[in-house]
Amino acid sequence: MITGELKNKIDGLWDVFAAGGLVNPLEVIEQITYLMFIKDLDDVDKRKEKESAMLGLPYKSIFAGEVKIGDRTIEGTQLKWSVFHDFSAGRMYAIMQEWVFPFIKNLHSDKNSTYSKYMDDAIFKFPTPLLLSKVVDSLDEIYEIMNSTLVLDVRGDVYEYLLNKIASAGRNGQFRTPRHIIRMMVEMVEPKADDVICDPACGTSGFLVSAAEYLKETKKEEIFFDKDKKEHYMNSMFNGFDMDRTMLRIGAMNMMTHGIDNPFIEYRDSLSDQNADHDKYSLILANPPFKGSLDADAVSGDLLKVCKTKKTELLFLALFLRMLKVGGRCACIVPDGVLFGSSKAHKDIRKQVVEENRLEAVISMPSGVFKPYAGVSTAILIFTKTGHGGTDNVWFYDMTADGYSLDDKRTPVSENDIPDIIERFKNLDKEIDRERTDKSFMVPKQDIADNDYDLSINKYKEVVYEKIEYPPTSEIMADIREIEMEIGKEMDELEKLLNI
Structure with a gap:
């Protein structure tokens, strides 16, 4: 369950989208998911690289060397979140729209994978560079909180909270x-x-x-x-x-x-x-x-x-x-x-x-x-x-x-x-x-x-009821009368103090 600072950050992220003109909950969730996926690709790649180095195994990063996107060939490292997230809003937007998004859409395009099947109709819908820059900054903060939490699958909880936004x-x-x-x-x-x-x-x-x-x-x-x-x-x-x-x-x-x-x-x-x-x-x-x-x-x-x-x-x-x-x-x-x-x-x-x-x-x-x-x-x-x-x-x-x-x-x-x-x-x-x-x-x-x-x-469950003994009615009524008399005395004292 998302609570506290993380919840506030996600709510703030939602407000950033609304201010930027993207208000359809399903579209917002899709765009957030794409960005989370892009960041996760970088994080997973780094982790696999470290694990392979520790085990002495060869590993080729998906960002290694040159990557062909359309009719252009670019340096793969420019597609990494950890690289482009520090760029200016305008440059980040151009890289995301022209290089990164086509790159993730075409991952696994060489085989009939589930991923490629459902990315065919994915659309990059950020209307302005400023909105993209603000969302990237917000996601960096959200990931920082997620990485510091002890919850095993806080990422799944973030999805749960996002899905709650769908009316x-x-x-x-x-x-x-x-x-x-x-x-x-x-x-x-x-x-x-x-x-x-x-x-x-x-x-x-x-x-x-x-x-x-x-x-x-x-x-x-x-x-x-x-x-x-x-x-x-x-x-x-x-x-x-x-x-x-x-x-x-x-x-x-x-x-x-x-x-x-x-x-x-x-x-x-x-x-x-x-x-x-x-x-x-x-x-x-x-x-x-x-x-x-x-x-x-x-x-x-x-x-x-x-x-x-x-x-x-x-x-x-x-x-x-x-x-x-x-x-x-x-x-x-x-x-x-x-x-x-x-x-x-x-x-x-x-x-x-x-x-x-x-x-x-x-x-x-x-x-x-x-x-x-x-x-x-x-x-x-x-x-x-x-x-x-x-x-x-x-x-x-x-x-x-x-x-x-x-x-x-x-x-x-x-x-x-x-x-x-x-x-x-x-x-x-x-x-x-x-x-x-x-x-x-x-x-x-x-x-x-x-x-x-x-x-x-x-x-099938058997419930054991505990028998409770109550005093007789006469005793309860006598207690009520005594309480009433006490209240009357207190009221008399209060009237004297107020000189009524």
Whole structure:
């Protein structure tokens, strides 16, 4: 969550754009994203150069030597943020417009990469050199604060805060899943080096980036010291679909700056016949839109056979089951209504998850998790596609704190259930004997079946009410009379003092 000085700097950056005549939120975010990408290219290049020098490995900078742009050939170092950001406004603007922007648009143009696919229609929209100069200065200050913070992915939080500026976000269901919630889900499913991972509603690729970072931290030697596994990691492990080209462009740049050369990120309506994926992925991580606009006629027929509804959250659950290969795992966020809805579609999809596959966990999250964007109560479902059942006991956890206040401010607090959730989920054998009065407990499949496959934790959690003894009414009334008499005496004393 962005707070304090960093929040003020970003708000100030937004004001700079408004004063400069660029007011469309989506255009502003795009232009900021391009500049962040340009700066990240320089930073990543420097880091790789240092790492290679330390390891004694050869490294060729993308800025090394001469670079051909159109019919001109220039010195590559002039394209580096660390070089041109000190130039005068006019010279910086000319370099950005004529050299740097064409350079980033043509990166990977020699192959059919995700990045090149979505940069084709990117447009440099800064109207004046002065605006560009002010924005570059502001971004330098923002990066200085980001680099000094201890937050692991403050860059992702900056994106989250920027996306909040889009007025249409609430209508389209596009709000970024908090980074710490994504990380919790990733740690629970523990991605493997040979996984094929997908987010069918990827937005800015937050889940894919987090999975990539987790693998880099935990499977570094296994992946990067094996040619085939590294090739898989760079080119075929990560898959994402979305219907917003701006989000896809941001997502592609986000993945590239996190070291993924060529993820498969595609413009696709995941719920339509455009998406023909069956039994393809070993891991799905997603927070699909809950109330996005839906063209019922475009919904894939085989999804409607499983779940005849217009509710996107139910259709996406059916989709996850279809897209996963047998043995594939899914961790997804759903609104609470999915857990207890009484319609036939609600019951059918819950029954399919419980009876025909293996439902492992239901983590109930407090409604403040998605504030200030939305106040909806949500839960995380974790299940494995088996096609033939396997659910014996389902683990429920009642999350009441996630490390941040549950109001619109979302300031850090000491209460945080996330470490406990991860630890307990990885040791489910120890959860069997826990009471239903505890924060977490197991529920046998038969209990769930007997309750119409209701998955809301309140259906099974037992609440112990503490008996409180109150004094008799006569005693309370006597106390009130005594207080009234005391007030009367005090009033008499006050009147004497005031000579009334």
